[in-house]
Structure formats: structure tokens, C-alpha cells
Amino acid sequence: AQSVTQPDIHITVSEGASLELRCNYSYGATPYLFWYVQSPGQGLQLLLKYFSGDTLVQGIKGFEAEFKRSQSSFNLRKPSVHWSDAAEYFCAVGGYSSASKIIFGSGTRLSIRP
Amino acid sequence: KAGVTQTPRYLIKTRGQQVTLSCSPISGHRSVSWYQQTPGQGLQFLFEYFSETQRNKGNFPGRFSGRQFSNSRSEMNVSTLELGDSALYLCASSLEGRERTDTQYFGPGTRLTVL
Secondary structure (H helix, E strand, O other), X not given: OOEEEOOOOEEEEEOOOOEEXXXXXXXXXXXXXXXXXXXXXXXXXXXXXXXXXXXXXXXXHHOEEEEEHHHXXXXXXXXXXXXXXXXXXXXXXXXXXXXXXXXXXXXXEEEEEO | OOOXXXXXXXXXXXOOOOEEEEEEOOOOOOEEEEEEEEOOOXXXXXXXXXXXXXXXXXXXXXXXXXXXXXXXXXXXXXXXXXXXXXXXXXXXXXXXXXXXXXXXXEOOOEEEEEO
């Protein structure tokens, strides 16, 4: 069965420090992977997506993610976080039968230490 | 281009009542999906509509239903509300929803509280 695991429930980093959020997936075929961000009280905003090709994907707001098939991982990174990055981050895998049925991870809440 | 809009943003209902939530997709998008987000269960897929037809369905009871109109706007209805239905309901739209490269864009959600 398809699944997404985000092992870190809550992470705190200092402003200006680097960030890596972990994501592992289980999928029977070539995965289609996404990272979404959700600010408090808001909907989900797409940060980046991976379908094929270059395994290092650039997204908005200075984020990037690297697809590693051998490790079934799609970790999100940012070299220097800003206080405005505090939010909840969701890794997701595209639905098997259509684009609509996305399977989400449980999310990682990011706090920024001033 | 305007994003996905959802109305109302907040709702308070009591157990046993029913509720209807509305979603207007991005102009030109024909696929609309609904998700429920709760602290305990996370984000779960409810159903997807395309061309006024339900195309995919998640594992929710029949109390949860939806429809799509010819202009692609969608509504979801929850009948006989239970306390556990309290959640953020998110709507997402995409162009066709067929290809896995077709990205979904989410609305801000409707926060439903059942008392």
C-alpha cells in the first residue's frame, strides 16, 4: 500500500540555520512526490514537486528537495530559514489511479527560534 | 488568476444537523477534490469530481456526499453531523486530474466545528 512517513513531528531550528525535513515513502511504481506547506489557519501551498528527471528539485521560497530512490526518501531542505518559514510541512505522494487522490504524510511542524 | 475559494470559512453546527460547504475552483480547472484534515487522522481524501461526476472516493461513510455543477463549482454535504466531523475541510482543484503530473491547488479550507 502507498504510504508516506514523516518521522519528525516537531522540529525547532534557529533563524538563519539550515533545515532538513525528512520524508520516506512506500510506493509500488515511480512515485510522484510533493511538498506542501500550511501556515496556521490556512490551506496548503505547493512548495515543489517531483515527477521525473533531475532528482534535485527546486521550489518556491528557497526550498529544494532531493529524490533518492534507493532510500525511498524525498527530504526537504533550505540553507537558511527565516522566521516566516514557521509552519507545518506535508510530504505527499501522488495517487495511484489519478492525480487527485494524494496520500499525505502526518506533517512536521517547524518552529523557528529567534 | 484567482485561486481556489471556499465558503464559508468557518461554521458552527450542532450534532444531528447537516451542513453544505462550497468550493469554486481555479478558472479552467475541471477536477475538484475534497479532503478532511483533523489532528488525529491528518489529511484524508474524501472524493473527487470531474465533469459533474464523482470519479474517486475515499473511505468515508455515506453521510458525506458531494456534487459538481456545470461550471465546475462543487459542494460537499455532511448529514447527521457527529462530533468527530469537526475538522478543516479542504478543497483542491486541478486541470483534469487524470495525469499524475496535473498539480492540485488547495483552497484555504472551511473550519467546521460540531457542538
